[in-house]
Amino acid sequence: MSTAGINWFKYSSPATFYPLAGRMIPWFAALAVVSAVAGLYLGFFVAPPDYQQGDAYRIMFIHVPAAWMSMFIYVVMAGYAALGLIFNTRLSAMMASALAPTGAMFTFLALWTGALWGKPMWGTWWVWDARLTSELILLFLYIGYMSLEAAIDDPRRASRASGLLAIVGVVNVPIIYYSVQWWNTLHQGASISFDKAPTMAATMLAALLVMTFACWMYAIAIVLMRVRNIILERERHSEWVMGVLEEEK
Amino acid sequence: MLEAQGLGAVRGDRRLFAGLNFSLDGGELLYVHGPNGSGKTTLLRMLCGLVMPAEGEVRWRGETIRRLGDEYRRELLYLGHTVALKDDLTGLENLRIASALQGAAVHEAQAGEALAALGLTGFEDLPVRVLSQGQKRRVALARLQLSLQLGRACLWILDEPFTALDKAAIGVLEAVLAAHLEGGGIVVLTTHQEVALTAGVTKEIAMGG
Amino acid sequence: MLEAQGLGAVRGDRRLFAGLNFSLDGGELLYVHGPNGSGKTTLLRMLCGLVMPAEGEVRWRGETIRRLGDEYRRELLYLGHTVALKDDLTGLENLRIASALQGAAVHEAQAGEALAALGLTGFEDLPVRVLSQGQKRRVALARLQLSLQLGRACLWILDEPFTALDKAAIGVLEAVLAAHLEGGGIVVLTTHQEVALTAGVTKEIAMGG
Amino acid sequence: MLAALRCMVMRDLVLAVRRVSDVLTTLFFFVIVVSLFPLGVGPEMEMLRTIAPGVVWVAAILASMLALGRLFGHDYGDGTLEQMLLAPQPLALLVLGKVLAHWLVTGLPLVLMAPLLGLQFGLDTVALEVLVISLLLGTPAISLIGAVGAALTLGVRGGGVLVSLLVLPLYIPVLIFGAGAVEAEAAGLGAGGHLSLLGAIAVLALCFAPLAAAAALRISLE
Amino acid sequence: MLAALRCMVMRDLVLAVRRVSDVLTTLFFFVIVVSLFPLGVGPEMEMLRTIAPGVVWVAAILASMLALGRLFGHDYGDGTLEQMLLAPQPLALLVLGKVLAHWLVTGLPLVLMAPLLGLQFGLDTVALEVLVISLLLGTPAISLIGAVGAALTLGVRGGGVLVSLLVLPLYIPVLIFGAGAVEAEAAGLGAGGHLSLLGAIAVLALCFAPLAAAAALRISLE
Numbered sequence A: 001m002s003t004a005g006i007n008w009f010k011y012s013s014p015a016t017f018y019p020l021a022g023r024m025i026p027w028f029a030a031l032a033v034v035s036a037v038a039g040l041y042l043g044f045f046v047a048p049p050d051y052q053q054g055d056a057y058r059i060m061f062i063h064v065p066a067a068w069m070s071m072f073i074y075v076v077m078a079g080y081a082a083l084g085l086i087f088n089t090r091l092s093a094m095m096a097s098a099l100a101p102t103g104a105m106f107t108f109l110a111l112w113t114g115a116l117w118g119k120p121m122w123g124t125w126w127v128w129d130a131r132l133t134s135e136l137i138l139l140f141l142y143i144g145y146m147s148l149e150a151a152i153d154d155p156r157r158a159s160r161a162s163g164l165l166a167i168v169g170v171v172n173v174p175i176i177y178y179s180v181q182w183w184n185t186l187h188q189g190a191s192i193s194f195d196k197a198p199t200m201a202a203t204m205l206a207a208l209l210v211m212t213f214a215c216w217m218y219a220i221a222i223v224l225m226r227v228r229n230i231i232l233e234r235e236r237h238s239e240w241v242m243g244v245l246e247e248e249k
Numbered sequence B, C: 001m002l003e004a005q006g007l008g009a010v011r012g013d014r015r016l017f018a019g020l021n022f023s024l025d026g027g028e029l030l031y032v033h034g035p036n037g038s039g040k041t042t043l044l045r046m047l048c049g050l051v052m053p054a055e056g057e058v059r060w061r062g063e064t065i066r067r068l069g070d071e072y073r074r075e076l077l078y079l080g081h082t083v084a085l086k087d088d089l090t091g092l093e094n095l096r097i098a099s100a101l102q103g104a105a106v107h108e109a110q111a112g113e114a115l116a117a118l119g120l121t122g123f124e125d126l127p128v129r130v131l132s133q134g135q136k137r138r139v140a141l142a143r144l145q146l147s148l149q150l151g152r153a154c155l156w157i158l159d160e161p162f163t164a165l166d167k168a169a170i171g172v173l174e175a176v177l178a179a180h181l182e183g184g185g186i187v188v189l190t191t192h193q194e195v196a197l198t199a200g201v202t203k204e205i206a207m208g209g
Numbered sequence D, E: 001m002l003a004a005l006r007c008m009v010m011r012d013l014v015l016a017v018r019r020v021s022d023v024l025t026t027l028f029f030f031v032i033v034v035s036l037f038p039l040g041v042g043p044e045m046e047m048l049r050t051i052a053p054g055v056v057w058v059a060a061i062l063a064s065m066l067a068l069g070r071l072f073g074h075d076y077g078d079g080t081l082e083q084m085l086l087a088p089q090p091l092a093l094l095v096l097g098k099v100l101a102h103w104l105v106t107g108l109p110l111v112l113m114a115p116l117l118g119l120q121f122g123l124d125t126v127a128l129e130v131l132v133i134s135l136l137l138g139t140p141a142i143s144l145i146g147a148v149g150a151a152l153t154l155g156v157r158g159g160g161v162l163v164s165l166l167v168l169p170l171y172i173p174v175l176i177f178g179a180g181a182v183e184a185e186a187a188g189l190g191a192g193g194h195l196s197l198l199g200a201i202a203v204l205a206l207c208f209a210p211l212a213a214a215a216a217l218r219i220s221l222e
């Protein structure tokens, strides 16, 4: 195995990861704040009003990143869960459970902003179309993951059981993503793709990308914070945690 | 044949045991004792591979049981706190199914013999549901008798097998254990009752404070 | 005070017992013994009013228990084969609720004392689910200790109370029983283990065989 | 007596809090069942609006029926129910306490959630109001009636499904008046009549169901 | 190996025969849920015909989901599941045997019953045919996927309801393609595409669900 392998295993130990995460959090948090401010400014003040939708479309700058994040975080979570199950690394399991609440939050945000947007656009808060429904199901999957984890007391068993569930649930993600193509629906199809020229104004696109970046940074920062707490809780009997707690007193 | 190396168990905030070592050869009985809650059941389940050790490992014929998998389980017979019987099936059916899943299908006659040896003549065809506590345990223990008849499983792990048995049944069980040890089998058991476990070499582990 | 008149039980095709008579006064212990499946549990449940007798009747202070209803149950404490604890509640909570339903609310301190008497100091606040087999039984038995402290229930009916207990716990239970008998209580119990039941008058019923 | 009732209610609420997931899952089951329908029948808004009260009511009945298994099931399994029978308190009172706690934990959340779901089906404010009132009267009746079925099927293997069979027919009047109230309102007929019938059912159930359930428990535990 | 599979299937079938009420109750639950709808929704035939495939499918999913509790529940409770884990047979194989028996006992009767119910909703012969085929492909998938959820929630209090939360999201594609097949047929689009997707789901579930369920069992019994 190469040196990279050794490093990897070194940082997969909670004891080394804990201080590293502590040092990284401020950077990500700062990046998140800066890019969120920039993105919102671009989106709400610089980007031109849409010729059809007027200003209502601006909700997109929250809706679309949130919807992307909701799916992406699920995949990442399942990936960590798989690592945890296969290599029995404690840290990956902790990462997976730290990701879930953030993913659920973004899913909820996508649903909420989508509903707000639907009122002016489609004249109703909600339609039962494939994409909306599958996004709702994604929320259920997150909630199922979290309830299963909460329902089992032994943390090791809990993270293994919920990890397995996360992996099984991955099948839903492609369904959400392709739902627009498989069923003809009210909801917008993909407007950004790599093989076609962008169909929207450059400032809109820029605002969207900056907002997405902000969501990323926010997610990383908050997940690192959460994982630090989980590490402390699960490893509270190990010597290094005792040491950390002593220091912080 | 059965070896424990540096076994340790943690439950909740409590470290039940750590650094437990022993090894057992054919014909040996390991008597695990200790007060309530000292970790006997946990240790036994660990030896079966049902609980992952927090540290250390269990070896069978020199190989870790995690790697052996089915090979190990073929030679293992575990009876826990619960009787592991289907209430709706008769004693006979229960015994035959348990045996078939263990990889050794038996005839009705053989199963009937094993039940008779445990004093259940006349009760073979009742659904287990209506049997008394002690009779249920006897049906469960008939698996030992059957395994003895077939000469199959070689490692018996028994968690408080004497519970709820009357004196006659205790006598039968003692005889079965002795016969198994004589045939070169291994037994690991816990019990709070005082019973005569004299045949073969008896090792002891005292758990807990 | 407790009288059985011509009690009989039939289960399926089997007549377990018939024409059973006895009477118990304060300070007396009735030791019901017999082989597995002889009908001990059935008899005990009949004395509680959980099983209707096929023939005969059970009387308490001269009145049939069917007529007495709640009055009888207020003086009765039954512990069966199962531990009757909520897995999700702690030992302390289980004890307090059981007591409140019995009509005698107790303080946390009192319940804690009872648990401590059974050697469960340090385990009061764990959910019962994680306790070992013997620890669960100890929590159940703490109800006896508590009833002793309160001087409430006067008739204890115990089905194999010594199961799964280690020696220390058996000692405690014996002492609790003795104290109850000394205070004029009545105990009906079954057990397959040999334990010292010397205090008070001991009557015996041999079932089956 | 009231102390025993309170003790019972508190006990079951504490147990529910220990297992918050229990509470949430009934609720989510309700939400999921309601959400399944549009997937099965297709997304036309007009049709969805018409079937909405029926769907919400059927989902509420199914969700509370599923939760019935837990009403006595655990207590039976661990032997505490036997102890309740031996307690010197009127058994019907203890049953009432258990049902009350059960409703607070499973029925009430459904009532609170229903308007949100109704909104998704495009119901208007008045219809939503009637829906909530009808559920508020109907769900206690459902819990009470269900308790009798749950008590009768205790210890019967497959009881979980048998209980549905026993109680569903009894739920039919509740369903008809409940869903009917919303439809009547929508049709401009006024929901008053339906609602008062629903109330009558609830009161009747409150008077008799605990007694019947207590009797059923004594039979089941023989 | 096949002997172990056969032994498992036979065992569960014998147990089901001993408890015929179990088998019947799943079926009756299905019938009752389907029959509740017209009560909740009102009697217009045209609308009933439109919603029929959706209703039948939702009812089938709910009924098989309810039966999931019995898949491993009893074996877990009485300790025989632990013995299965200790058996020298691939656990996934034993799981497959259990699921197969479970489907024969709970899924197949639904499939056979469905045309009768469809008839009551006024579906024509072609639609009925598609309905039966879609259920024949869909119900095994439902049992297989459900096994994973049932295994994960073993020993978790409130598992009975939690399992619905876990598996329902995974059932949605089955529901969409299943009910969609009948609707597509009715709309003259042909059910072929939907049915082959449904078949693909079933095959995938057959390959992976037993493995996942076996892994889940090992985790749950730790």
Ligand code: HEM
Pocket (backbone or CB within 6 Å): A060, A063, A064, A067, A068, A110, A111, A112, A113, A114, A115, A117, A118, A119, A121, A122, A125, A126, A131, A132, A133, A135, A136, A176, A177, A187, A188, A189, A190, A191, A192
């Ligand atoms: C509750 C309602 C809604 C939900 C659950 C929802 C869900 C989603 C999801 C999951 C995505 C990401 C899919 C992808 O990247 O391909 C998305 C993207 C998007 N949504 Fe929504 N949406 C809702 C309402 C709306 C409404 C009302 C509109 C505007 C008419 C809208 C416009 C968009 C757009 C433009 C995208 C970006 C598509 C792309 O660029 O790929 N959404 N939505």
Ligand SMILES: Nc1ncnc2c1ncn2[C@@H]1O[C@H](COP(=O)(O)OP(=O)(O)OP(=O)(O)O)[C@@H](O)[C@H]1O
Pocket (backbone or CB within 6 Å): B011, B012, B013, B014, B016, B034, B035, B036, B037, B038, B039, B040, B041, B042, B043, C123, C126, C130, C131, C132, C133, C134, C135, C164
């Ligand atoms: N989550 C937990 N937190 C604290 N302690 C726990 C937890 N889970 C289990 N335990 C403890 O672990 C021990 C389990 O012991 P085990 O069942 O192996 O005991 P045992 O020796 O078999 O006892 P018995 O003789 O009573 O059967 C108990 O003391 C129990 O209290």
Ligand SMILES: Nc1ncnc2c1ncn2[C@@H]1O[C@H](COP(=O)(O)OP(=O)(O)OP(=O)(O)O)[C@@H](O)[C@H]1O
Pocket (backbone or CB within 6 Å): B123, B126, B130, B131, B132, B133, B134, B135, B164, C011, C012, C013, C014, C016, C034, C035, C036, C037, C038, C039, C040, C041, C042, C043
């Ligand atoms: N339906 C039935 N048909 C035949 N026999 C039955 C039936 N129901 C119960 N029995 C018998 O009734 C007896 C019940 O005995 P009970 O449980 O009272 O025994 P016990 O003395 O408590 O035994 P143990 O010491 O094993 O606890 C058993 O022998 C059982 O086989």
Ligand SMILES: [Mg+2]
Pocket (backbone or CB within 6 Å): B040, B041, B042, B159, C132, C133, C134
């Ligand atoms: Mg033990």
Ligand SMILES: [Mg+2]
Pocket (backbone or CB within 6 Å): B132, B133, B134, C040, C041, C042, C159
């Ligand atoms: Mg007995």
